[in-house]
Amino acid sequence: MKRGSTIFLQVVIVLLGIGVLATLLWEPQVEGRNVNATQFEIYFKDPFLAYIYLAFVPFFVGLYQAFKLLGYARRNEVFSERSVRAFRIIKYCALTTAIFIVGAEAYIFIFVRGTDDVAGGVMMGAFIILVSAVIATAAAV
Numbered sequence: 001m002k003r004g005s006t007i008f009l010q011v012v013i014v015l016l017g018i019g020v021l022a023t024l025l026w027e028p029q030v031e032g033r034n035v036n037a038t039q040f041e042i043y044f045k046d047p048f049l050a051y052i053y054l055a056f057v058p059f060f061v062g063l064y065q066a067f068k069l070l071g072y073a074r075r076n077e078v079f080s081e082r083s084v085r086a087f088r089i090i091k092y093c094a095l096t097t098a099i100f101i102v103g104a105e106a107y108i109f110i111f112v113r114g115t116d117d118v119a120g121g122v123m124m125g126a127f128i129i130l131v132s133a134v135i136a137t138a139a140a141v
Contacts (some may be wrong), residue, residue, distance in 0.1 A: 006074040010067055017063045024056060048107060055100030062093030062135070091139035098132035101125050 028034055028049055034042045043049065069086045077083060105125045108118050 003074055006070045010070050013063055013067050013070070015059060020056070024053065048104070051100075051107075052104065055097065055104065058093040058096040058100070062090045062097070065089045065093065072112070089138045091136045094132040094136035094139065098136070101128050101132070104128075123138045 028042050028046070065086045069083060071091070072078060072080060072083045074087070102125075105122060108121055108125070112118055112121075
């Protein structure tokens with residue numbers, strides 16, 4: 001690949017990671033039930049939020065591996081052993097993220113359903129599962 005293309009894609013990956021991290025840190029503060037809560041109550045009294053943060057660890061590991069993979073592509077080492085290992089890690093990270101989101105969806109269906117409207121959360125989770133499955137399939141091929 002051309003040097004400019006890979007650098008551009010690496011910048012996009014870094015910006016995506018920063019955007020996702022900022023959203024993960026900002027969203028709980030504007031959520032309806034946390035409007036009047038303190039920072040301690042938001043981040044340390046919600047086990048679901050801790051679970052979501054744990055679920056996004058493999059996402060960030062996968063982003064880092066994609067960043068490294070683009071570095072290998074820039075050096076024309078796409079078919080090296082390190083590239084194959086990066087693809088394998090990306091596949092496992094995508095599958096792990098999908099499994100974590102399935103667990104979050106199960107939590108929503110079991111504990112939240114009936115007390116709140118869950119359609120938005122379920123749709124976002126289904127979308128993340130679909131994207132993770134597509135990434136895992138592409139990395140496996």
